[in-house]
Amino acid sequence: KKSGGYLVRSASMEELTREHSTGGNGAGGRASPRRTTRQVTEKCMEFNALSALFGTASICNNASVSQTDDDDIGMPMGQPTEMALLIGSAKANIPDPRPMYHRLQEIPFSSDRKRMEVKCRPVGGAHSYTAFTLSARRHSPANGDAPISPDGSLYFVKGMPESILGECGTHTAADGSAVPLTELGRSRALAQSRRMAACGLRVLAMAYGPSLDTLTFAGIVGLEDPPREGVVESVRHLEKGGVKVIMVTGDSKETALAIAKRCGILGGGAVAHSVGESNAATIPSRRSVSVEDSSEDEYLDLDAMSLDNSSMDDIEYGQHALSGSQLDAIGQHNLADSIVGVKVFYRVAPRHKLALVRALQKRGEVVAMTGDGVNDATALKAADIGIAMGKGGTDVAKEAADVILADDDFTTITHAVAEGKGIFFNIRNFLSFQLSTSFAALGMESVATAFSLPSPLNAMQILWINIIMDGPPAQSLGVEPVDERILRAPPRKVTDPIVTRALLTRAVSSALLIMFLTLKVFAHELDDGNVTRRDTTMTFTTFVNCDLFNAYACRSADKCFYEISPFSNPSFLWAMAFSVAGQFAVIYFPPLQSVFQTEALSLGDLLLIVCLSSTVLLLDTIRKKFLRQYCSDNSRRRSIFRRRIKKKDKGGAAAGGATRHGGKKVKKRIKTVGPPMSGNGSTIRARNVTTL
Numbered sequence: 281k282k283s284g285g286y287l288v289r290s291a292s293m294e295e296l297t298r299e300h301s302t303g304g305n306g307a308g309g310r311a312s313p314r315r316t317t318r319q320v321t322e323k324c325m326e327f328n329a330l331s332a333l334f335g336t337a338s339i340c341n342n343a344s345v346s347q348t349d350d351d352d353i354g355m356p357m358g359q360p361t362e363m364a365l366l367i368g369s370a371k372a373n374i375p376d377p378r379p380m381y382h383r384l385q386e387i388p389f390s391s392d393r394k395r396m397e398v399k400c401r402p403v404g405g406a407h408s409y410t411a412f413t414l415s416a417r418r419h420s421p422a423n424g425d426a427p428i429s430p431d432g433s434l435y436f437v438k439g440m441p442e443s444i445l446g447e448c449g450t451h452t453a454a455d456g457s458a459v460p461l462t463e464l465g466r467s468r469a470l471a472q473s474r475r476m477a478a479c480g481l482r483v484l485a486m487a488y489g490p491s492l493d494t495l496t497f498a499g500i501v502g503l504e505d506p507p508r509e510g511v512v513e514s515v516r517h518l519e520k521g522g523v524k525v526i527m528v529t530g531d532s533k534e535t536a537l538a539i540a541k542r543c544g545i546l547g548g549g550a551v552a553h554s555v556g557e558s559n560a561a562t563i564p565s566r567r568s569v570s571v572e573d574s575s576e577d578e579y580l581d582l583d584a585m586s587l588d589n590s591s592m593d594d595i596e597y598g599q600h601a602l603s604g605s606q607l608d609a610i611g612q613h614n615l616a617d618s619i620v621g622v623k624v625f626y627r628v629a630p631r632h633k634l635a636l637v638r639a640l641q642k643r644g645e646v647v648a649m650t651g652d653g654v655n656d657a658t659a660l661k662a663a664d665i666g667i668a669m670g671k672g673g674t675d676v677a678k679e680a681a682d683v684i685l686a687d688d689d690f691t692t693i694t695h696a697v698a699e700g701k702g703i704f705f706n707i708r709n710f711l712s713f714q715l716s717t718s719f720a721a722l723g724m725e726s727v728a729t730a731f732s733l734p735s736p737l738n739a740m741q742i743l744w745i746n747i748i749m750d751g752p753p754a755q756s757l758g759v760e761p762v763d764e765r766i767l768r769a770p771p772r773k774v775t776d777p778i779v780t781r782a783l784l785t786r787a788v789s790s791a792l793l794i795m796f797l798t799l800k801v802f803a804h805e806l807d808d809g810n811v812t813r814r815d816t817t818m819t820f821t822t823f824v825n826c827d828l829f830n831a832y833a834c835r836s837a838d839k840c841f842y843e844i845s846p847f848s849n850p851s852f853l854w855a856m857a858f859s860v861a862g863q864f865a866v867i868y869f870p871p872l873q874s875v876f877q878t879e880a881l882s883l884g885d886l887l888l889i890v891c892l893s894s895t896v897l898l899l900d901t902i903r904k905k906f907l908r909q910y911c912s913d914n915s916r917r918r919s920i921f922r923r924r925i926k927k928k929d930k931g932g933a934a935a936g937g938a939t940r941h942g943g944k945k946v947k948k949r950i951k952t953v954g955p956p957m958s959g960n961g962s963t964i965r966a967r968n969v970t971t972l
Contacts, residue, residue, distance in 0.1 A: 328456030332411035333499040334369040336486040338376045340398050340436040341365055345376075361482065364503045377408035384433060391530055391629045391655065395439025397492070401431055411456035411488075411498075418458070418490055429490035437492075440532070441473040441485040441500055448487050448497035458496045469500065476502040477534035480542055507543045514694040515544040522770030523697060524645075528625045528633055533601060536626035545623050546600055604628040607635065616642040630655035637662045646774060648693070650685075652677055667693065701769070702762035705837065708778060708913060710757045712787050713834040717750055717827055719791030724798055724823075734811045736802045736819045740876050748862055749824050752855035753831035759851050760835050782837075782913050786903060789911075790833075793899050794826040797892050817867060817878040818885065824863050825893035828856060833900035837913050840904050841897045 324330075343358025345366045356363035369376065381400040389396040407413040416432045437444060445466050450458035473483045481502035489495040515525050525545050529536050540546040601624040610618045616639040625636065633649065637659050640647045649656075649663035652673035657680040660666030668681035669688045678684055685692050721742065728735055737745075801822045805815040835844050835852065846853065866872045868880050881889075903911040 326454050328410045329452045329454050329499070330372060331374050331409040332452045332456060332488065332496075333486055333501070334365075334372055334374040335377050335409050335412065336436045336488050336498050337365040337438060337484075337501060338369050338374075339378055339381060339400055340396055340438045340486070341378070345370065360505070361484075361503060365484075365501065368501065368503075380404065380408050389439065393439070394443055394530070394627075395437060397435060397437045399433055399435050401433040405432060407432070407434075409456070411452050411458075411496075414457055415489055415496055418494060427490070428494060434488050434490055435492055435495070437487045437495060438484050441470060441483055444485040444487050444495070445469055445497060447492070448495045450494075451497040452499070461497055469497070473500050474532075474534050476500070477532045478538055480504065480506075480535060480538035482531055482535055505539075507539065508689060508691075510689075510691040512542075512544045514691045517694050517767075518697065519544075520768050521697065521701075524623075526623055526625070526636075528628055528636065530628060531626055533603065533626045536624050537601060540601075540624045600624055601626060604632050607632050615639040630659065633659035634662055646771065650693075651681075656680075698762065698767050701766055702760075703758075704772070704778075705762065705766055705913075706758050706760050708780075708783055709760065709834045709837060710754055711779065712783050712790075712837070713754055713757060713831055714750065715784070715787035716790035716794070716830055716834075717745070719787060720794035720798070720823070720826075721745065723791060723795045727795070727799060734806075736798060736816070737823070738816060738877055741816065741820045744866065744876065745824065745827065749827055749859050752858050753828065753852065756849060756852040756855040757831070757834060760849050763836060763839065765838065780913055782911050785911050786834075786837075789899065789903065790830050790896060793896060794823065794830065797826055797895070798823045801889070801892065813877055813879040814881075817881060818889070820876075820878065821863065821867065821881065821886075822889050822893060824859075825889050826896050828859060829893050829896040830900075831856070833897055838904060838908075840901045842901075 341358075341362045343356060343362035343366055345356045345363065356367060366376065380403055382403050383398055383400050385397075385399040387393075387397040402408070407416060412434060416427070416429055416434055418428055445461075448461055448466075451461045451465060451469075453459045469485075473485070477483050479502075482505050483500055483502050485500050486498040487495040488498060518525055527536065527540050527543070527545055529539075531539070537546065600622055602619065602622050604625070604627045607615070607625070607628070612635070615635060619636065619639055620643075625632065630653075633651070633656065637647050637649055641662075641664070646665070647663045648665040648667060649659050650667045650669070651657075651660050652669040654674050654676045656668075657676045660668060660677060660680040660682075665683060666681035667683045667685060668677040670678070670684045670686040671688045673681075673684070673688075683696070721737075724736060727733075798819055802815065802819040805812075805818050831852075832844075833841055835849070866876050867878050873879060
């Protein structure tokens with residue numbers, strides 16, 4: 281609410297000196313920094329400086345916040361960062377001054393300039409705040425007493441602190457006047473912005489002035505862009521599944537490293553916490569301070585929070601981060617080798633995203649790129665899988681992308697990866713079942729023809745097996761829940777085929793057993809040389825039961841039948857029930873008996889058929905327990921299309937680390953390229969690769 285704004289103020293150096301001389305800490309020793317908290321009103325000493333800061337943030341803004349009837353903050357509309365600035369101004373009891381200004385010029389924010397500029401003139405001739413009025417009255421030394429801005433217009437700038445502080449010659453004092461900005465003050469402001477960024481805050485600097493050459497530094501604002509709920513879990517699941525997560529951002533290095541550690545991209549799965557939440561257990565140092573109206577408010581102790589983000593983090597994580605300028609310093613031919621192990625890219629431009637996508641693809645990686653802006657369209661188009669945001673994404677990004685996230689949630693990508701792995705492995709299980717059934721039927725008819733035996737099955741029975749008995753179980757295998765071991769498996773290569781040597785081994789072995797059992801029953805029943813209804817019924821039922829047991833075994837390529845839960849796939853249970861009911865109808869329902877040329881079987885016949893056909897499960901167990909290297913898709917002997925590439929060299933064959941020069945073997949020395957000692961070693965890393 282508007283009445284909820286409070287000012288947290290550190291004690292000044294004069295106050296600390298006075299306390300030190302008078303023994304303000306109760307013992308005459310060194311006084312520790314303290315903070316006083318009071319409500320932000322027009323009576324507070326720093327109101328003019330705060331109004332200049334938040335006034336600049338509001339004027340240099342394209343978002344809007346509606347007002348409700350009870351004077352509360354309404355629904356914000358616009359870009360999230362700009363909406364946060366407006367809400368912060370409203371909570372600080374500083375009204376939006378934009379209705380009092382007429383915008384003359386706007387230079388929008390760009391990823392190259394890292395800043396936004398607007399030029400505005402007061403509608404009534406008078407500025408809304410004291411600091412703006414004093415700035416508009418500034419005179420140009422070259423023109424004597426003439427003001428720099430004759431019409432009273434001012435420039436309002438917000439953007440990267442390093443860029444804006446370098447162009448400011450003055451800063452806003454507590455009373456709103458402009459005082460010179462010394463090098464010490466500039467370094468203190470930059471140090472404070474880095475401390476805020478190390479806490480995971482997105483830091484923006486504000487400035488204003490009658491011209492872009494005479495800007496006055498208004499202050500810095502820290503905004504939190506916390507990770508969404510479930511991002512840490514999603515990143516951990518992706519890392520376990522062999523997916524490398526890389527963060528590409530335009531924020532500063534400190535902010536990027538803090539967010540990466542919070543999301544688990546760096547540091548091995550750190551626990552995320554939000555500096556804006558009320559849960560004090562997740563933040564190292566946050567206190568409750570009583571204010572004048574006896575209410576309590578919480579503020580962030582940046583000194584304590586930045587202890588975990590000291591210079592040791594730069595040493596530890598510096599080799600995992602590169603900036604956009606460092607990427608420009610690396611040649612395109614060395615970029616693919618220079619980004620090995622780098623997980624965070626900060627202060628990047630859209631052209632860097634495209635370069636990173638191409639470099640990763642050059643290393644043989646399958647790249648999925650997320651983006652929402654117009655400038656991301658080229659990178660989304662070049663990536664193997666372009667992912668655009670459905671809610672906050674632009675139409676250009678959506679057209680260039682292959683996938684659109686309807687909820688803009690990162691966890692959806694994790695579910696999509698798991699679903700993709702499941703579909704691929706279920707297709708393999710489906711093919712294993714279908715191929716084994718087809719091989720068995722074809723082989724059985726071929727053997728009967730080769731030995732001049734009558735056909736074990738008639739035409740209607742073969743159609744029943746192919747359409748009714750195989751259809752529902754095969755379709756239900758496509759929705760089989762994926763095992764956790766498959767989700768944790770590394771991503772497969774693009775060149776990996778669906779039909780592997782292990783799949784064919786399983787299909788052929790199952791087909792041979794089904795064919796043997798069916799022909800054995802048929803030969804046993806065919807004692808008089810004449811094919812009767814009982815003979816075809818026993819053969820037909822044996823083949824169908826073997827087929828159903830084989831379908832159950834094909835639910836997993838690695839688990840045995842007793843390790844698979846029979847209730848994990850309800851669709852498979854319904855399919856099996858339908859197939860069994862249909863088979864009983866064919867055997868015992870008189871109208872269907874005449875169509876399929878069958879007759880009723882006794883209970884003993886059914887038990888014999890079940891015992892024989894259940895050996896399919898025994899064969900499957902032997903394959904998965906003792907012949908895994910030949911029958912498992914996860915073994916090294918995977919593809920039937922495996923190619924062996926023989927290396928050839930000129931002047932003689934070379935194996936290992938030796939080559940021939942003039943008929944003699946000469947050993948080659950291979951230099952190992954190690955990681956750089958700091959985050960600024962990208963050019964060193966590229967130079968080492970070139971030397972190698």
